Amino acid sequence: xxxxxxxxxxxxxxxxxxxxxxxxxxxxxxxxxxxxxxxxxxxxxxxxxxxxxxxxxxxxxxxxxxxxxxxxxxxxxxxxxxxxxxxxxxxxxxxxxxxxxxxxxxxxxxxxxxxxxxxxxxxxxxxxxxxxxxxxxxxxxxxxxxxxxxxxxxxxxxxxxxxxxxxxxxxxxxxxxxxxxxxxxxxxxxxxxxxxxxxxxxxxxxxxxxxxxxxxxxxxxxxxxxxxxxxxxxxxxxxxxxxxxxxxxxxxxxxxxxxxxxxxxxxxxxxxxxxxxxxx
Amino acid sequence: xxxxxxxxxxxxxxxxxxxxxxxxxxxxxxxxxxxxxxxxxxxxxxxxxxxxxxxxxxxxxxxxxxxxxxxxxxxxxxxxxxxxxxxxxxxxxxxxxxxxxxxxxxxxxxxxxxxxxxxxxxxxxxxxxxxxxxxxxxxxxxxxxxxxxxxxxxxxxxxxxxxxxxxxxxxxxxxxxxxxxxxxxxxxxxxxxxxxxxxxxxxxxxxxxxxxxxxxxxxxxxxxxxxxxxxxxxxxxxxxxxxxxxxxxxxxxxxxxxxxxxxxxxxxxxxxxxxxxxxxxxxxxxxxxxxxxxxxxxxxxxxxxxxxxxxxxxxxxxxxxxxxxxxxxxxxxxxxxxxxxxxxxxxxxxxxxxxxxxxxxxxxxxxxxxxxxxxxxxxxxxxxxxxxxxxxxxxxxxxxx
Numbered sequence: 001x002x003x004x005x006x007x008x009x010x011x012x013x014x015x016x017x018x019x020x021x022x023x024x025x026x027x028x029x030x031x032x033x034x035x036x037x038x039x040x041x042x043x044x045x046x047x048x049x050x051x052x053x054x055x056x057x058x059x060x061x062x063x064x065x066x067x068x069x070x071x072x073x074x075x076x077x078x079x080x081x082x083x084x085x086x087x088x089x090x091x092x093x094x095x096x097x098x099x100x101x102x103x104x105x106x107x108x109x110x111x112x113x114x115x116x117x118x119x120x121x122x123x124x125x126x127x128x129x130x131x132x133x134x135x136x137x138x139x140x141x142x143x144x145x146x147x148x149x150x151x152x153x154x155x156x157x158x159x160x161x162x163x164x165x166x167x168x169x170x171x172x173x174x175x176x177x178x179x180x181x182x183x184x185x186x187x188x189x190x191x192x193x194x195x196x197x198x199x200x201x202x203x204x205x206x207x208x209x210x211x212x213x214x215x216x217x218x219x220x221x222x223x224x225x226x227x228x229x230x231x232x233x234x235x236x237x238x239x240x241x242x243x244x245x246x247x248x249x250x251x252x253x254x255x256x257x258x259x260x261x262x263x264x265x266x267x268x269x270x271x272x273x274x275x276x277x278x279x280x
Numbered sequence: 281x282x283x284x285x286x287x288x289x290x291x292x293x294x295x296x297x298x299x300x301x302x303x304x305x306x307x308x309x310x311x312x313x314x315x316x317x318x319x320x321x322x323x324x325x326x327x328x329x330x331x332x333x334x335x336x337x338x339x340x341x342x343x344x345x346x347x348x349x350x351x352x353x354x355x356x357x358x359x360x361x362x363x364x365x366x367x368x369x370x371x372x373x374x375x376x377x378x379x380x381x382x383x384x385x386x387x388x389x390x391x392x393x394x395x396x397x398x399x400x401x402x403x404x405x406x407x408x409x410x411x412x413x414x415x416x417x418x419x420x421x422x423x424x425x426x427x428x429x430x431x432x433x434x435x436x437x438x439x440x441x442x443x444x445x446x447x448x449x450x451x452x453x454x455x456x457x458x459x460x461x462x463x464x465x466x467x468x469x470x471x472x473x474x475x476x477x478x479x480x481x482x483x484x485x486x487x488x489x490x491x492x493x494x495x496x497x498x499x500x501x502x503x504x505x506x507x508x509x510x511x512x513x514x515x516x517x518x519x520x521x522x523x524x525x526x527x528x529x530x531x532x533x534x535x536x537x538x539x540x541x542x543x544x545x546x547x548x549x550x551x552x553x554x555x556x557x558x559x560x561x562x563x564x565x566x567x568x569x570x571x572x573x574x575x576x577x578x579x580x581x582x583x584x585x586x587x588x589x590x591x592x593x594x595x596x597x598x599x600x601x602x603x604x605x606x607x608x609x610x611x612x613x614x615x616x617x618x619x620x621x622x623x624x625x626x627x628x629x630x631x632x633x634x635x636x637x638x639x640x641x642x643x644x645x646x647x648x649x650x651x652x653x654x655x656x657x658x659x660x661x662x663x664x665x666x667x668x669x670x671x672x673x674x675x676x677x678x679x680x681x
Binding site: 063101106150151 | 292300301302303304305306307308309310449450455459462463466467468469470564565566567568570573575577578579580581582
């Protein structure tokens with residue numbers, strides 16, 4: 001499913017998007033497939049991380065997940081197969097890949113984008129690829145109809161913001177605060193201002209990530225934004241269920257915990273709808 | 281390669297296909313700010329920045345460092361060997377040139393907090409010193425393994441008021457220290473200056489570090505002309521990230537001088553345990569720029585290995601990557617064992633303890649000498665002194681000290 005269709009669908013339902021991130025292959029391929037299936041049941045959009053050895057835009061939680069997956073033999077080819085399987089089971093949940101540029105460069109930009117298209121990936125997020133370096137990847141994304149999603153940060157000045165938003169497709173990923181991924185107790189105050197600033201120029205839906213870890217955060221964020229992205233907090237659940245060998249202790253318990261968490265987070269995007277109904 | 285210096289990097293910070301700015305969006309404005317500041321203070325020499333920098337190099341670092349004719353080493357090799365004595369620079373390595381340049385820039389930019397990463401600790405020590413000298417707060421990230429291997433340098437940094445933070449992620453070496461420093465910078469980008477240690481990273485770092493290290497080659501040129509009345513035939517330098525090599529080579533890029541970049545062959549390139557990215561790596565993107573890296577078939581960065589912590593990095597800066605492709609420099613490698621042998625040879629013949637990094641250059645010089653005549657002139661960039669390495673060397677030789 002195209003990202004645009006999903007956002008239109010949500011708009012009709014008066015809901016905002018809940019976007020969930022999970023590292024493909026964490027802690028192994030089999031478990032990650034089951035976990036992603038659980039996530040697909042509740043999330044509106046799913047971000048699958050293709051692990052990279054040096055994920056500089058991510059915090060320790062996600063780096064550790066990348067290391068777990070890589071040590072069990074995860075690779076981009078397996079990530080593509082994983083996406084394909086998920087797409088067959090959940091065609092109405094758009095899937096996007098999040099990975100670092102070297103993974104794409106190594107496979108060859110066109111080859112990568114073409115493969116993404118073939119397995120039903122709707123969009124690509126590359127945190128270490130600023131617009132200055134994105135020209136050729138953009139052209140392949142356009143050619144194959146895959147959305148290239150850019151990030152914007154609180155440090156991004158207006159002029160630059162406009163340039164990025166001109167190129168951005170699918171949705172724009174707003175980094176809620178300076179820093180790396182990871183949970184925070186309180187959301188930054190600058191976030192609201194930033195969302196307003198981005199909305200002013202954006203033709204695509206505005207989704208916010210970094211530091212969103214509970215339903216209240218999702219509620220707060222989706223008051224202003226079109227979607228909330230949750231990553232580290234989901235990956236933390238994997239961490240909690242690991243034994244000393246890096247395996248999931250009790251798979252059912254893990255999947256139940258995960259399902260409960262993503263279900264609750266999704267509830268956070270419906271809060272507005274309930275309020276409106278009460279008013280009516 | 282005429283007028284090389286005017287062509288590279290281009291306005292996008294590229295050396296051919298190499299270089300660029302592959303960093304998270306949060307950092308882009310900081311990189312632009314840095315680029316502007318570098319242009320103002322270095323290129324346009326605002327506030328006589330250059331004079332201030334060169335004065336520091338002269339009076340604080342002790343430059344120019346000598347270009348020393350190594351008589352007994354020359355006899356051994358059968359050609360004229362000169363050593364560029366960066367080991368005699370303040371704190372014992374070329375690293376101080378760059379650390380001072382960038383710390384001075386940080387100060388001019390009004391940044392009060394400086395972060396750095398370090399492998400062997402030489403860059404960390406140089407940064408700690410430059411920050412102490414200029415009154416800046418200093419935080420140094422260092423792989424936990426390196427903290428253990430280089431206790432002496434950790435202590436030196438702490439004495440100079442720096443805070444050393446061990447990094448436990450990944451392979452716990454330099455690569456992970458860079459990742460952590462980048463994360464810190466991303467988080468504290470508004471107040472913090474990232475003082476990068478080699479001619480690596482996103483533009484403008486590779487160009488900036490080269491400019492601050494370029495003094496090495498400038499001095500070599502003046503000194504050799506004075507001593508020999510002509511340019512050297514060959515210059516040899518070791519390569520980790522590549523800052524001492526590009527520093528020594530840059531002034532000679534448009535001249536008829538053969539340049540050799542010597543990488544860490546570790547236990548042999550065929551074993552996979554090495555740091556020879558130019559010789560055995562592939563083109564990839566790491567830490568902000570397109571360079572030669574050591575990676576697997578899927579683009580995962582592989583761990584590097586070298587007996588010398590300063591060469592233990594899985595990539596080589598964009599300018600050297602480009603010069604390799606252009607055929608302007610020769611990329612070669614030397615194993616741990618060969619480096620150890622050269623280390624001892626220089627000690628014995630000249631009474632100089634070279635850094636293990638520099639010993640790689642010395643070892644290759646020994647090999648190269650077979651092809652040279654007795655009047656040929658070879659300059660070896662002795663990038664640092666070996667006091668920090670004596671424990672490693674003793675251990676490798678089976679000696680207890």
